[in-house]
Structures are given as structure tokens and as C-alpha cells.
Amino acid sequence: MRAFGFRQHGDLDRLEFLDLPEPHAGPGEVRVRIRAAGFNHLDLFSLEGMPGVPLPLPHILAGDGTGVVDELGEGAVGPKIGDRVMIDPSLSDGTCEWCRRGDEVYCRNYRILGEHVQGTAAEWVVVPARNVVPLPSRLDFTSGAGCALVFMTAWRALFTVGELRPGERVAMVGAGGGLVTAAIQLAHWKGAHITVATRSAERAEKVRALGADATLVTSPERSLGKGLWELSEKRGFDVVFDSNGRATFPDSLRVLGRGGRLVFCGATTGPNVEMDLRPIFWRGASVRGSTMGNRAEFHEALKLLDSGAVHPVIDRVYPLSQGVEAMARLKAGDMFGKIVLEVS
Numbered sequence: 001m002r003a004f005g006f007r008q009h010g011d012l013d014r015l016e017f018l019d020l021p022e023p024h025a026g027p028g029e030v031r032v033r034i035r036a037a038g039f040n041h042l043d044l045f046s047l048e049g050m051p052g053v054p055l056p057l058p059h060i061l062a063g064d065g066t067g068v069v070d071e072l073g074e075g076a077v078g079p080k081i082g083d084r085v086m087i088d089p090s091l092s093d094g095t096c097e098w099c100r101r102g103d104e105v106y107c108r109n110y111r112i113l114g115e116h117v118q119g120t121a122a123e124w125v126v127v128p129a130r131n132v133v134p135l136p137s138r139l140d141f142t143s144g145a146g147c148a149l150v151f152m153t154a155w156r157a158l159f160t161v162g163e164l165r166p167g168e169r170v171a172m173v174g175a176g177g178g179l180v181t182a183a184i185q186l187a188h189w190k191g192a193h194i195t196v197a198t199r200s201a202e203r204a205e206k207v208r209a210l211g212a213d214a215t216l217v218t219s220p221e222r223s224l225g226k227g228l229w230e231l232s233e234k235r236g237f238d239v240v241f242d243s244n245g246r247a248t249f250p251d252s253l254r255v256l257g258r259g260g261r262l263v264f265c266g267a268t269t270g271p272n273v274e275m276d277l278r279p280i281f282w283r284g285a286s287v288r289g290s291t292m293g294n295r296a297e298f299h300e301a302l303k304l305l306d307s308g309a310v311h312p313v314i315d316r317v318y319p320l321s322q323g324v325e326a327m328a329r330l331k332a333g334d335m336f337g338k339i340v341l342e343v344s
């Protein structure tokens with residue numbers, strides 16, 4: 001089968017089209033004929049290679065995917081041949097102590113499609129039957145491929161970990177990726193007051209259309225910390241959602257209000273930060289990490305996608321043959337929303 005990925009870790013020049021054996025569904029699994037695959041920032045990390053995450057090579061990229069079930073393994077329960085499905089990119093064993101209590105994200109054998117195991121940028125992918133859900137009828141294959149990872153991740157970060165409540169003030173730092181476009185819509189649905197900080201006036205327009213109440217366009221004259229503090233009317237925010245890491249962490253910490261929660265699910269500009277502990281204890285604030293989402297959280301997000309209350313924001317769709325261009329756009333970071341690959 002045709003697939004897109006790499007045989008060696010490195011930069012974009014390592015990307016290539018792969019010709020790999022057609023996979024088949026094992027016990028409890030289904031095979032999905034992929035129609036579209038969605039990239040995430042994670043794909044750049046997989047390509048570069050992550051310490052402690054050894055990948056069998058060659059490796060197929062992308063974690064999100066939509067398609068049609070075309071093979072059922074022995075004992076696979078739920079999906080039927082011909083079902084139009086969306087793939088849940090997180091794999092858990094379903095048996096460890098964390099899985100048994102519904103915290104699949106803490107599973108001892110947790111893996112993510114395209115990060116630890118072969119991804120969806122291929123003609124077929126095989127996953128456990130419980131990892132496919134019906135594609136919401138209002139979504140086509142292409143837009144459906146921009147949903148699962150970002151909506152489950154944003155749901156958990158904002159609501160479960162961040163405990164964002166109606167009427168609270170939330171600030172989000174950075175506005176380009178699919179994650180923030182999902183988070184803005186979820187926070188809007190929840191009834192929170194949303195402030196988004198971005199470096200681009202054009203993106204500020206776009207996030208307002210998604211439900212942001214206030215925007216800060218940062219510049220040398222209007223820094224992130226000062227600008228957000230003013231926009232909070234010197235009260236601080238109840239929740240700050242910032243996964244940039246080193247570049248913006250000190251400012252995000254500074255603008256937390258009393259009882260404020262700084263939630264992050266990544267550290268794209270670097271993991272090591274200097275931290276002033278005083279605002280944390282003075283204000284009873286906290287710093288909370290989050291990653292991906294549990295199955296229950298994924299299903300909650302799916303209900304909203306189904307109802308039309310939130311929708312995927314797709315930046316650009318590329319044919320499989322332009323996978324390299326798609327990854328280059330992801331790396332350049334000037335997209336707004338998700339980058340999707342049409343596979344077939």
C-alpha cells in the first residue's frame with residue numbers, strides 16, 4: 001500500500017512515500033480504508049525523533065484519520081463493513097488500573113497513532129474496534145480528519161484539568177494551530193469569557209469569528225504579559241491555556257488571577273522554564289499538565305461536533321502526493337487550523 005512517512009529521523013528532507021505491505025485486522029481489530037489523514041504538531045516531533053520513544057522504521061505519519069471500515073478481525077464488536085468512521089488516535093490496553101477507572105490517558109501501555117505506532121497517512125490502518133466511532137453526519141471525510149486529537153485534548157485541558165466554569169475568564173496564548181481553534185469554540189460553548197493572544201492581526205480577526213471575546217496582538221510595544229494583564233482589568237485570569245513552554249510561560253504565570261490555573265499540554269518552544277513561585281502561593285494558583293483525552297472526554301467532544309455547536313477549522317487540504325508540502329506548512333507554523341491530507 002501507499003503511505004507517507006520516513007525511513008530515518010531528521011528534517012523535512014527525510015520525508016518520503018513508502019510502499020508497505022497491506023495490513024490486515026487481527027482479533028478485535030478493524031481495518032479502515034483511509035480517506036483523509038490529519039497532521040498534528042506531534043508529527044514534527046516524530047520525524048525529528050524523540051528521546052525515549054524508539055520507533056520501528058519505516059514510520060507512517062499522522063494520528064487523525066477518517067475512512068470506511070473494510071475488514072473486521074475475529075471478534076471485533078461494534079463497527080460494520082462499510083461504516084464511515086473517525087479514528088480515536090489514542091490506544092490503551094483497557095486492563096491496567098488506570099484504564100479500569102476510565103483514565104486511559106494514564107494507561108501503562110498508552111500509545112498514540114503516528115507517534116508510537118504506525119499512523120494514518122496510508123491507504124489502510126488497523127486499529128482496535130473500540131477506536132473507531134461513526135463519523136458525525138455533518139462532517140465530510142476531510143473535515144472529520146481534523147477533529148479527534150485536538151477536540152479531545154482541548155476538552156480535557158480546559159474542562160477536566162483546567163476546571164473552566166461558565167462566566168470565568170480564560171486566556172489562550174497562540175492562535176494558529178488546530179488545538180487553539182478547538183479550545184476557543186469549547187470555551188465559548190461553556191460560556192467563558194475568552195481572550196486570545198496572537199502575533200498576527202489577521203489571526204485575531206479569525207479567532208473572534210470562532211468566539212473569542214477579546215484579542216491581544218502582541219508587539220514589541222505591547223508585550224504578552226502586560227497586554228493580557230490590562231485586558232483582564234488587572235484582575236488576572238481564572239484559566240490560562242498556554243502550551244508554548246519557555247517562550248511565554250513566565251508571562252502566562254504572571255497573569256493568573258486568584259485561584260487561577262495555568263494549563264499546558266506541550267512545550268513547543270522548549271521545556272525548561274524559570275518560575276517565580278511567589279504569585280503561585282500568594283494567589284493560590286496552580287500549574288497543571290494535560291495530555292490527549294480519555295475515551296469519555298472524546299465522546300463528549302464528539303457530541304458537540306455532532307450537534308454542530310463546534311466544528312473543525314481546516315487550514316488547507318493537500319493530496320497525498322503533496323505530503324512534503326503539507327508537513328512544510330505545519331513546520332512553518334503560519335497556518336490557522338488543521339492541515340489535512342486527502343489519501344484516497
Ligand SMILES: [Zn+2]
Nearest residue numbers: 093096099107
Ligand atoms: Zn491501561
